[in-house]
Amino acid sequence: MKYQTQKIALAYFSVALALFLIQILGGVLAGVIYVLPNFLSEVLPFNIVRMLHTNSLVVWLLLGFFGAAYFLIPEESEQEIYSTKLAYLQLIILVVGTLGVVLTYVFNLFEGNWLLGKEGREFLEQPKWVKMGIVVAALIFLFNVTMTVLKGRKTAISTILLVGLWALALLFLFAFYNPSNLALDKQYWWYVIHLWVEGVWELIMASILAYLMLKLTGVDREVVEKWLYVIVATALFSGILGTGHHYYWIGTPGYWQWIGSIFSTLEIVPFFAMMSFAFVMVWKGHRDHPNKAALLWSLGCATLAFFGAGVWGFLHTLHGVNYYSHGTQITAAHGHLAFYGAYVCLNLAIFSYAMPILRNRDPYNQVLNMASFWLMSGGMVFMTFTLTFAGTIQTHMQRVIGDYYMDVQDQIAVFYWMRLGSGVVVFLGLLLFLYAIFVPRKEVISTDATVAAE
Numbered sequence: 277m278k279y280q281t282q283k284i285a286l287a288y289f290s291v292a293l294a295l296f297l298i299q300i301l302g303g304v305l306a307g308v309i310y311v312l313p314n315f316l317s318e319v320l321p322f323n324i325v326r327m328l329h330t331n332s333l334v335v336w337l338l339l340g341f342f343g344a345a346y347f348l349i350p351e352e353s354e355q356e357i358y359s360t361k362l363a364y365l366q367l368i369i370l371v372v373g374t375l376g377v378v379l380t381y382v383f384n385l386f387e388g389n390w391l392l393g394k395e396g397r398e399f400l401e402q403p404k405w406v407k408m409g410i411v412v413a414a415l416i417f418l419f420n421v422t423m424t425v426l427k428g429r430k431t432a433i434s435t436i437l438l439v440g441l442w443a444l445a446l447l448f449l450f451a452f453y454n455p456s457n458l459a460l461d462k463q464y465w466w467y468v469i470h471l472w473v474e475g476v477w478e479l480i481m482a483s484i485l486a487y488l489m490l491k492l493t494g495v496d497r498e499v500v501e502k503w504l505y506v507i508v509a510t511a512l513f514s515g516i517l518g519t520g521h522h523y524y525w526i527g528t529p530g531y532w533q534w535i536g537s538i539f540s541t542l543e544i545v546p547f548f549a550m551m552s553f554a555f556v557m558v559w560k561g562h563r564d565h566p567n568k569a570a571l572l573w574s575l576g577c578a579t580l581a582f583f584g585a586g587v588w589g590f591l592h593t594l595h596g597v598n599y600y601s602h603g604t605q606i607t608a609a610h611g612h613l614a615f616y617g618a619y620v621c622l623n624l625a626i627f628s629y630a631m632p633i634l635r636n637r638d639p640y641n642q643v644l645n646m647a648s649f650w651l652m653s654g655g656m657v658f659m660t661f662t663l664t665f666a667g668t669i670q671t672h673m674q675r676v677i678g679d680y681y682m683d684v685q686d687q688i689a690v691f692y693w694m695r696l697g698s699g700v701v702v703f704l705g706l707l708l709f710l711y712a713i714f715v716p717r718k719e720v721i722s723t724d725a726t727v728a729a730e
């Protein structure tokens with residue numbers, strides 16, 4: 277570790293991983309409820325479990341991004357982080373907010389209260405006070421990292437990361453606007469949900485991937501930067517108007533069907549570019565970096581993001597297709613692989629790279645880490661297939677033939693059992709990852725012991 281303040285990342289990554297564990301437990305529980313509908317129905321109903329699953333996902337991904345910024349910005353700007361105290365204060369605010377959400381939902385507190393009560397918009401369910409806390413934490417973060425970057429060396433990687441993080445925070449402000457008109461509500465809801473994952477998060481993804489490629493493959497910075505500009509330009513060009521693929525059936529004007537179809541199809545381009553980028557860098561690179569696990573997660577990220585977001589996104593993005601598939605298991609299949617490939621793998625890549633450095637433990641459990649990649653990714657890919665099969669049958673029976681929703685659900689139950697099975701595999705993969713990251717390798721302990729004995 278070159279800079280002392282990079283250590284801040286350790287706290288962020290650890291809390292992120294704890295929430296990841298909760299997210300996956302929530303997913304498995306939701307998967308159980310799908311096949312055994314009365315399971316825990318009085319204590320922890322499905323809607324609460326689902327909210328915990330999706331919100332803990334978003335929170336831990338954000339914590340991972342913040343941690344990644346604290347880790348890579350000192351190196352990029354050749355400068356210690358402006359204030360360590362502010363960084364920890366930011367983390368405390370986010371943890372308190374998260375606990376607030378969990379307690380409010382699990383114990384059903386403050387019903388109907390404007391400030392403290394629940395808000396029922398998917399992904400934006402946090403009570404208002406938590407949303408405000410998130411904004412305060414984001415401001416602290418932006419101040420802290422911007423001051424650091426301004427004082428030091430400015431690189432394309434840190435600039436694009438900063439632009440992405442600023443835009444992420446600004447777009448979140450739309451979460452406060454919740455008009456009673458349902459069409460307007462949805463229109464602004466997508467400003468956060470879509471413009472995050474298919475806009476500014478892509479900038480964050482591209483810059484973190486670029487940093488990893490720079491470190492792991494040893495290619496020249498100029499080459500990495502050229503790719504970065506192309507990826508960012510195509511991501512914003514396609515992603516902003518691509519929002520139109522959510523405006524087909526919510527009461528917005530008909531021209532959105534064309535704008536949405538055309539521009540969201542172009543969204544495949546940045547994901548394809550990111551995949552090509554990663555492989556070309558490895559092919560051209562001359563460095564044989566010892567951290568093979570971080571490289572595996574990076575390549576896995578770029579590849580699975582291309583399939584989950586690009587291919588599975590395109591599958592249902594043309595309005596003629598979406599007319600039938602909207603809101604079916606096809607959507608869930610895509611949502612899982614896209615989030616997993618693009619943002620889960622990205623975080624696990626930077627954790628795999630940074631954790632051994634942060635914990636001063638090199639070499640570490642590489643092989644177990646790589647095994648966890650295959651278990652988790654295999655599980656998620658299998659889950660995507662089962663949900664795609666389920667969704668195809670569902671779309672046909674429900675939207676083409678016109679069968680009743682619950683009758684169709686009974687017919688596709690076998691896929692939900694398979695989804696549960698793959699979810700358990702993902703859970704095991706995660707346990708293995710945690711073991712590989714946190715538990716010291718046996719040989720290392722024994723050498724230390726002999727050294728101590730001598």
Ligand code: HEM
Nearest residue numbers: 303304306307330607608611612615616620695696699702
């Ligand atoms: C890192 C891995 C995972 C990610 C990124 C993830 C992401 C998501 C997302 C984004 C949603 C909302 C989907 C939508 O509205 O279209 C969701 C819902 C759900 N997830 Fe996951 N999830 C993961 C792992 C799991 C696991 C392991 C299971 C276990 C079976 C699971 C089961 C579910 C269930 C049952 C739902 C609710 C679906 C519904 O309402 O119909 N997820 N997940």
Ligand code: HEM
Nearest residue numbers: 473521540543585589590592593602603607611614615618
């Ligand atoms: C990493 C990037 C992406 C992530 C994390 C992501 C995630 C998601 C999630 C979670 C949903 C469900 C939202 C909901 O209704 O609750 C969704 C919907 C959708 N996504 Fe993506 N997505 C990504 C990229 C893309 C791309 C590139 C395309 C097009 C090529 C696409 C096309 C769609 C479409 C058409 C829907 C609406 C499905 C429906 O009508 O039910 N997505 N996405």
Ligand SMILES: [Fe+2]
Nearest residue numbers: 470474519521
């Ligand atoms: Fe979208």
